[in-house]
Amino acid sequence: MSEQTTTSSSMADPQARLAATSGIERVPGSTKPDPILEVDNIVRNFGGITAVDVGHLEVQRGIITALIGPNGAGKTTFFNLITGFDKPTSAKSGAHWSFDGRKLDKTSASSVALAGMVRTFQLTKALNRMTVMDNMMLGARDQKGENLLFGPIWASWRKQEREIEERAKELLDRFQLLEKKDDYAGSLSGGQRKLLEMARALMSHPKMIMLDEPMAGVNPALTQSLLGHIQSLRDEGMTVLFVEHDMHMVRHISDWVVVMAEGKIISEGRADEVMADQAVIDAYLGAHHDTDLGDDALLEDEAMDRIAHEVAAEKAERDEQAKNEGAGT
Numbered sequence: 001m002s003e004q005t006t007t008s009s010s011m012a013d014p015q016a017r018l019a020a021t022s023g024i025e026r027v028p029g030s031t032k033p034d035p036i037l038e039v040d041n042i043v044r045n046f047g048g049i050t051a052v053d054v055g056h057l058e059v060q061r062g063i064i065t066a067l068i069g070p071n072g073a074g075k076t077t078f079f080n081l082i083t084g085f086d087k088p089t090s091a092k093s094g095a096h097w098s099f100d101g102r103k104l105d106k107t108s109a110s111s112v113a114l115a116g117m118v119r120t121f122q123l124t125k126a127l128n129r130m131t132v133m134d135n136m137m138l139g140a141r142d143q144k145g146e147n148l149l150f151g152p153i154w155a156s157w158r159k160q161e162r163e164i165e166e167r168a169k170e171l172l173d174r175f176q177l178l179e180k181k182d183d184y185a186g187s188l189s190g191g192q193r194k195l196l197e198m199a200r201a202l203m204s205h206p207k208m209i210m211l212d213e214p215m216a217g218v219n220p221a222l223t224q225s226l227l228g229h230i231q232s233l234r235d236e237g238m239t240v241l242f243v244e245h246d247m248h249m250v251r252h253i254s255d256w257v258v259v260m261a262e263g264k265i266i267s268e269g270r271a272d273e274v275m276a277d278q279a280v281i282d283a284y285l286g287a288h289h290d291t292d293l294g295d296d297a298l299l300e301d302e303a304m305d306r307i308a309h310e311v312a313a314e315k316a317e318r319d320e321q322a323k324n325e326g327a328g329t
Contacts, residue, residue, distance in 0.1 A: 009237035011062045017255045020063060024256070026273060028265040029056035036061040036208055036239050037117070039097040042081055043090035044074075044263075051077045052088070053263045059208075064230065064240040066250045066271070069260035070283060075243045078260070079212055083119050084109035100207055116207035120197045120214065128186030132177060132196060135185050136168035139203030164203075171199040175229065191222035198229065209233060211242035215249055227253055251275065259283070 010016045024030050035058035044052040052074040059065050067075050080086035084107055088095045097104050099117045107115075127135055172178040175195040180188065188196060194214060201209055211230070218226055231253060234240050244250050250257060250271055257274040259267040261283035267274050274280055 009062060009235060011237070011255075012235035017063055020060065021256055021270060024060070024268075026267075026269040028268055030058070030268050032058040032060040034061045035059060037082070037097070037099050037241070039082060041090050041094040041096060042078070042088050043095070044077055044081055044086065045089040050263050052081060054078065054265055057258065057265055059239065059241055060256060061239050062234070062237060063255035064234045064242070064253060065256045065258060066254035067241060067243045067258050067260065068245070068247070068250055068274075071245075072262075073260040073283075074263040075260055076212055077263075079119060079210055079243065082112075083117065083210065084112045113204060113206075116205070117210065118201045118204055118206040118208075119210035119212065120194070120201055121212050128184060130185055131182055132172065132185055132188070133165075133168060133181040135196060136172065136181075136200050136203060137164060139200035140164045140167070167203065171202055175199045176225065189219065189222075190217035191219050191226070194218055194226060195222065195229070198226075202233075206238065208239035208241060211240065211244075213243055213245065215244060215246050247275070 011020070020033070024032060037057075037059040039054055039057040041056075042052060042054045043050065067078070069075055077086065081088050082097050082104070084104075091106070095105060099112070099115050102115050104112055104115065104117075127138070130138075169178060169181070172181055175198065177188075177192060177195055177199065180192065185193065185196060194217065198209070198211070198214070214226060214230065215223060227249065230240060230242070234255075242254075252271075254271050257267075257269060257271050258265060259274055259277075259280050266283060267277050267280050269277070
C-alpha cells in the first residue's frame with residue numbers, strides 16, 4: 001500500500017484535529033488553513049428549480065468533513081458536479097473548483113479520479129456478475145495490460161498485475177472481504193458491497209475519498225466496522241468528505257460539518273456547534289424545530305428503528321433468494 005495509506009497522520013491525534021479546526025470561522029464558505037478542495041459558483045438548475053447554488057466552499061485537508069442536510073438539499077447533486085458526473089449550469093459563467101491545486105472546471109469523472117479525488121455512491125456500483133477480486137482490479141489505474149501498445153506483450157505488464165493483485169488482497173483483508181474474493185459481487189450483503197466499494201476506491205491511491213451515505217443499507221454487524229474504517233482513513237492521512245443522514249454518526253465521527261439546505265451552504269462548524277444552530281434545526285427538522293439534534297437518546301431510537309427495518313428487509317431478501325434457489329434445484 002502507498003505511504004499515504006500506511007503511515008500514521010498527525011490527524012490521528014484528537015488534539016491535532018481540534019487545533020486544525022479551532023481557528024476556522026463558523027460561517028458558510030469559511031476560509032480553511034489548508035484546503036484540499038476549493039469550490040466557487042457551482043450552480044445546477046433543473047428546469048425552473050435550482051438544485052445546487054454553492055457560492056464558495058473549502059474542504060480542509062486531512063480531516064473528516066460531513067455534508068448534511070434534509071432530503072432534496074442538493075448534497076448528492078453537488079457530489080456529482082464536482083466529481084465530473086454532471087455539469088453545472090454555471091459552467092460558462094464563472095463556475096470553478098480545484099483539487100490539491102489542480103483546476104478541475106472542465107474535466108471528466110476519470111480525470112477527477114486520476115487527480116486523487118474518488119467517490120462512492122449512495123447505491124453501490126459493484127458489478128454483480130464479476131467476482132469481488134475482478135471488481136477490485138478494475139479500481140487500479142494506469143494498468144499496462146489495458147493499453148493497446150503493451151497489452152499483447154505479456155511480459156511487459158505481468159509484474160504490475162501481480163502487484164495490483166497483491167494490493168487488492170491487502171485491501172480485501174483490511175475490509176474483511178478476503179474470503180469473498182472469488183465470490184460474485186452480487187452475492188454480497190448490502191453492507192459488504194459498501195465495504196467493497198470503499199476498498200475498490202482505495203485501489204487508485206486517492207488523496208480524498210467522498211462517501212455518499214456510507215451507512216445506508218448497512219446492517220448492525222457491519223456498521224461499527226465501517227465507521228472504524230472511515231476513521232482509520234483519516235488517521236492514515238486521507239481527507240474524507242461524506243454525505244450522511246444519520247446525525248448520531250455525524251456527531252461522533254466528523255471533525256467538521258457543512259450544512260446544505262435548498263442547494264445552499266447555510267452553516268459550517270464542529271458538529272456540536274452546528275447542531276445547536278437554530279437555522280440548521282429549522283432546516284433539518286422542519287416542524288420539529290424544538291427537538292435537540294444533539295439528543296443521543298432520540299438519535300439512537302431513530303437509528304434503531306432504521307436498523308431494525310434494514311435487517312428485516314435484508315432477511316426477507318435472503319429468504320426469497322433461498323426460496324428461489326430451492327425451487328430451481
